[in-house]
Amino acid sequence: MGLYSVLLNVTHKWLIMVINRKMASVEGVTIRFAEYEDEENILKIKVHDDDMKNKEFDDLEDALDDAFEEQEELEEEEEEEEGKGGEDDESTFMFVAEIESELIGFAMLSLADEDGEVGLISDIRVAETWRDKNVYQMMYQHIIDFAKRELEIKHIRTTVHKYPDETITEEICKTVYVAFDGNAKTLRDTLLSVPGIDDLPLSTVVPYQQRHMRQLLHSHAAVGQNILTNGVFFADMESYSLCKENLADLAEEELCMFVDKNKPIKSISFGHDFDSDRAAVCTIDINCKDAELIKCHIIKHMQRACKEVDGQIVFLILVTDHDFEDKIKAFCNGIEGLKEEEKYRESYTLSKILLKSDDE
Template sequence: MDDTKLPTLTEAKHSDYDAVMEIALTNTFRDGFDYLPARFHQYVDDPDVFMVLVERGGILEGINVYMFNDDGEALLLKTGRQNPRFRGKETSRRGRQSLPMIFKEFLLPRCKPTTLLQGVVEGHRMELRKLILEYMGFWGNEKCNLDVMYFQSEVSAINGSLASYNTTPLPPLTPYQPPDLQRLLPPAFSAAVLPEGRVLVDWDPYKLSESNMKKFVQAGLYILVDSTEPAAKSLSFGGSYMTPRGRLYHIDVHCKDEGLCKAHILNHVKKACSQYTGMITFCVMVIDQGLKETVMKCCVENLTLSHLPHDHTFTLYETDLTVMAKAAAKVKAKY
């Protein structure tokens, strides 16, 4: 393979699924709880998602996934997969070639002058931080941290734990309805609970807005809010997909109150057990690090779920497009 040639870039098609899965290492990414197999075809059909294949000499080097959110005001570096034969130093060198080309050909033409560049990255993956964050100007633009914890059990066992669950009465929650947005938008909730007015849904950042909430409802997410007036104190999102390690149900909790946090977890677990059978892995996300112990106690002690050794802390980064726009302007397309 001639490494002196610039790579060939194409948008992924449905027919590319098998080729991508061959290099994706889905059994190890996210500790085997990879969402890409379940969402690949959805991403192909979504006009706001760009899955760009990077090939050279007829060999697939990798795939990069980008997502426009907030009506084009945000561009999320969603994920990527690298062919295992090009690991280590090869990843950095090839990435420095392909990234500016991807931005020039696919992304910058869609961006607004106000579009923000976002990424959610594991803190311990230093090689990725160096390649993506330092190169793309993310250093110094940390917005928030989010903690993700994994718990697992059979539905039959969970139902038994729910039946014997004894606790003081928890705050009532109700499924989200459009009028609830008026209690979520005021600073009494959004500024106090959310990082800069953003919700994180399955780890992806979005502005708390009417259009986004409508999109979440249409996507079939289970959304819960407390009944506090005049401003709510909590909000959560739940949804499920299949992974190489079985069914995963994500629970994204936005609050600062221990009782509300427990109530959200319990309601989502009940919802999941009413919909599915067999083994379920719950991926619980909280932004307030003070709630980690609450999550652990609720899931392990109260619900008797098994705690899996896959907890991670992620950081949301944000910057403008200046760095990538300058880099992309220097690239001469040769394909």
């Protein structure tokens, strides 16, 4: 290749890089780390309706309080230990976009595993008047650059696909929450006589206990094949890496957790209850590739939830393997007093932004 061709090739690559950078920037907008004083203005930024599928966005105030508290503790440790170990222990990074001192965007990047190799966009929001002006893309580019420069992250999980066009991404999975509605009092009785219940291995599904963590982690490879979906599991409508820290954190939350007694464990599920204006809601995240065990987890969670509430209750049941969707629907529609509600159905695509190869 001649010198002219080499120069032309280099110039071409440089121009592409410059164009891409411009596409991911907005004139007058700057991005910096969020500070405690920003919290009130951050909370004023509403989430786009399309982005509400990430449930973490509902709990931003608590998430901010936790993140700022973590920052304060790390700063105190850094002062006490003269800078040793402070920044390396940080697990949440918050950024704000602003123009002329007006906050117009916020993003939160969290480390999602113990090794710090997986990141999670646990919140990203842009003020309504700035949503179609590349601010999302600018914030994503800033996060990607920060993760490459300062962290050991290999990829970042996200459900909000508003990153720059040239971003290298890979789909993890498409998830669906199918919804069913019924009266809790009626279901308390009908859930005892579900068609085919005597043929299900109900006794093998038991409440999660501390010892199950050791079993899950000890047989990580086999368990991964049984319960993980492309390397992640789901709880409370969010995605997680399988590690001690995540299991411990989930066990401390007000979640109902079930596993099976097989060795290695073939399933783990999480139930979470909350109230809406119309009815009580129970989310059921089942991580399993066995249809019969999935049915057992559904019954266990429904029976438990119906004992704790009166009146109408809506169940949102996770489907990650779409081969099971029709089976789950047929099973639940066969329960007397339970009706499928298409209007409550939720779906989203979980993707990962690739920063490094597994070999790096």
